[in-house]
Amino acid sequence: MIDAEKIRQDFPVLEQIVNDEPLVYLDNAATTQKPKAVLEALQHYYETDNANVHRGVHTLAERATADFEAAREKVRAFINAKSTKEILFTRGTTTSLNWVAQFARQILQPNDEIVISIMEHHSNLVPWQQAAQATGATLKFVYLTENGELDMNDLRAKITDKTKFVSITQVSNVLGTINPVKEIGQIAHEHGAYMVVDGAQSTPHMAIDVEDMNADFFAFSGHKMLGPTGIGVLYGKEELLNTFEPIEFGGEMIDFVYEDHSTWTELPWKFEAGTPNIAGAIALGAAIDYINTIGISEIHAHEQELLNYVVPKLRAIDGLTIYGPTDNSKRGGVISFNLAGLHPHDVATALDMEGVAVRAGHHCAQPLINKLNTEVGATARASFYIYNTKADCDKLVDALLKTKEFFNV
Structure with a gap:
């Protein structure tokens, strides 16, 4: 079992007082806090190894390159990819998914179809809208069952x-719904389609095996898994990446440049034009090391324990509606909710006065929020990670009860 109280000591930001209350940070789906080991990795790079990678033969450049590529290997092992050639460093999930949608433009034809779900983050929706408009392809949505799970019958009909x-x-x-991406991928492949997985909300919380999943592409961000902002990963099968043209051009990704044409270097650097986020990649590697010392299975079990503890308490609050699966085993550590009679922004502001940080808004998933018929076009959202405790859950419930009392709803 995870000792969350002990883990909290590794996160300086959690020691602060907010509005005269100890901080309870429950906005982990937006970004996680960073442990000392990650902060130290950033500082160490800039203080001792600051140099560009792959281009220099001096000592600092060689050390920076070794650490940068060691981080790539850590990512490879963490998601069980076959080769580091399949691990591309990007700015984050949004960039990764935009790259895949750009790859798609290279092969999509009029009347081809793209299938996504109504629960997608805008990062996995808008790029596909643009790809469809640019190529004449058709974008199709898979909808949900009444309890917030993906409608697999609808999916089978749409693919x-x-x-x-x-x-x-x-x-x-938004919903925390865990989708059966391996099964979805099997259905996609039966019809000759590529399977793309947005792993932004899964990679920090559960074991990922892209080989077993048989995903063609898999995207995630460092900042949602204890790493810094501005670093992310796109996994792609080597044989597929070799068939696509780069998205960006310039230094680092070339083999030879002539006056009238250029050739590209080998994977993965073919897609990594310019100076990469070296410090970010190294710190992401440190975040993976930290997660591995705890154990990804233990992290998932801890979040399930918190869900099983807090969801019944939240459901007992009069006027509070929780969205998404009723079975906690089908839900990640994300709870979106509304209090009758109050806008989510007012709820979030009131909780902040109690030191409880939650999210409020449409969570970059407006089509889904519209389908939920929330009336106000938004929800409040609490999301959990390794440093959250049952005491944090109690503080959330207590703050919500105080909010109801204050607003008399």
Whole structure:
């Protein structure tokens, strides 16, 4: 079992007082806090090894390159990819998914189909809208069951032999719904389509095995898994990456440049034009090391324990509606909710006065929020991670009860 109280000591930001209350940070689906080990990795790079990678033969450049590529290997092992050639460093999940949608433009034809779900984050929706508009392809949505799970019957009906790409989130950032991406991928492949997985909300919280999943592409961000902002990963099968043209051009990704044409270097650097986020990649590697010392299975079990503890308490609050699966085993550590009679922004502001940090808004998933019929077009959202405790859950419940009393709802 995780000792969350002990883990909290590794996170300086959690020691502060907010509005005269100890901070209870429950906005982990937006970004996680950073342990000392990650902060120290950033500082160490800039203080001792600051140099560009792959280009220099001096000592600092060689050390920076070794650490940068060691981080790539840590990512490879963490998601069980076959080769580091399949690990591309990007700015984050949004960039990764935009790259895949740009790859798609290279092969999509009019009347081809792209299938996504209604629960997608805008990062896994808008790029596909743009790809469809640019190529004449058709964008199709899979909808939900009444309890907030993906409607697999609808999915099977929507994926046809015209489908070229299926792109689905593994865990919804609004509902917490855990989608059966391996099964979805099997259906996609039966029809000759590529399977793309948005792993932003799953990679920090559960074991990822892209080989077993048989995803063609898998995207995630460092900042949602204890790493810094501005670093992310796109996994792609080596044989597929070799078939696509780069998205960005310039230094680092070339083999030879002539006056009238250029050739590209080998994977993964073919797609990494310019100076990469070296410090970010190294710190992401440190975040992976930290997660591995705790154990990804233990992290998932801890979040399930918190859900099982707090959800019944939240459901007991009069006027509070929770969205998403009723079975906590089908939900990640994300709870979106509304209090009758109050806008979510007012709820979040009131909770902040009690030191409780939650999210409020449409969570970059407006089509889903519209389907939920929330009336105000938004929800409040609490999301959990390794440093959260049952005491944090109690503080959330207590703050919500105080909010109801203050607003007399």
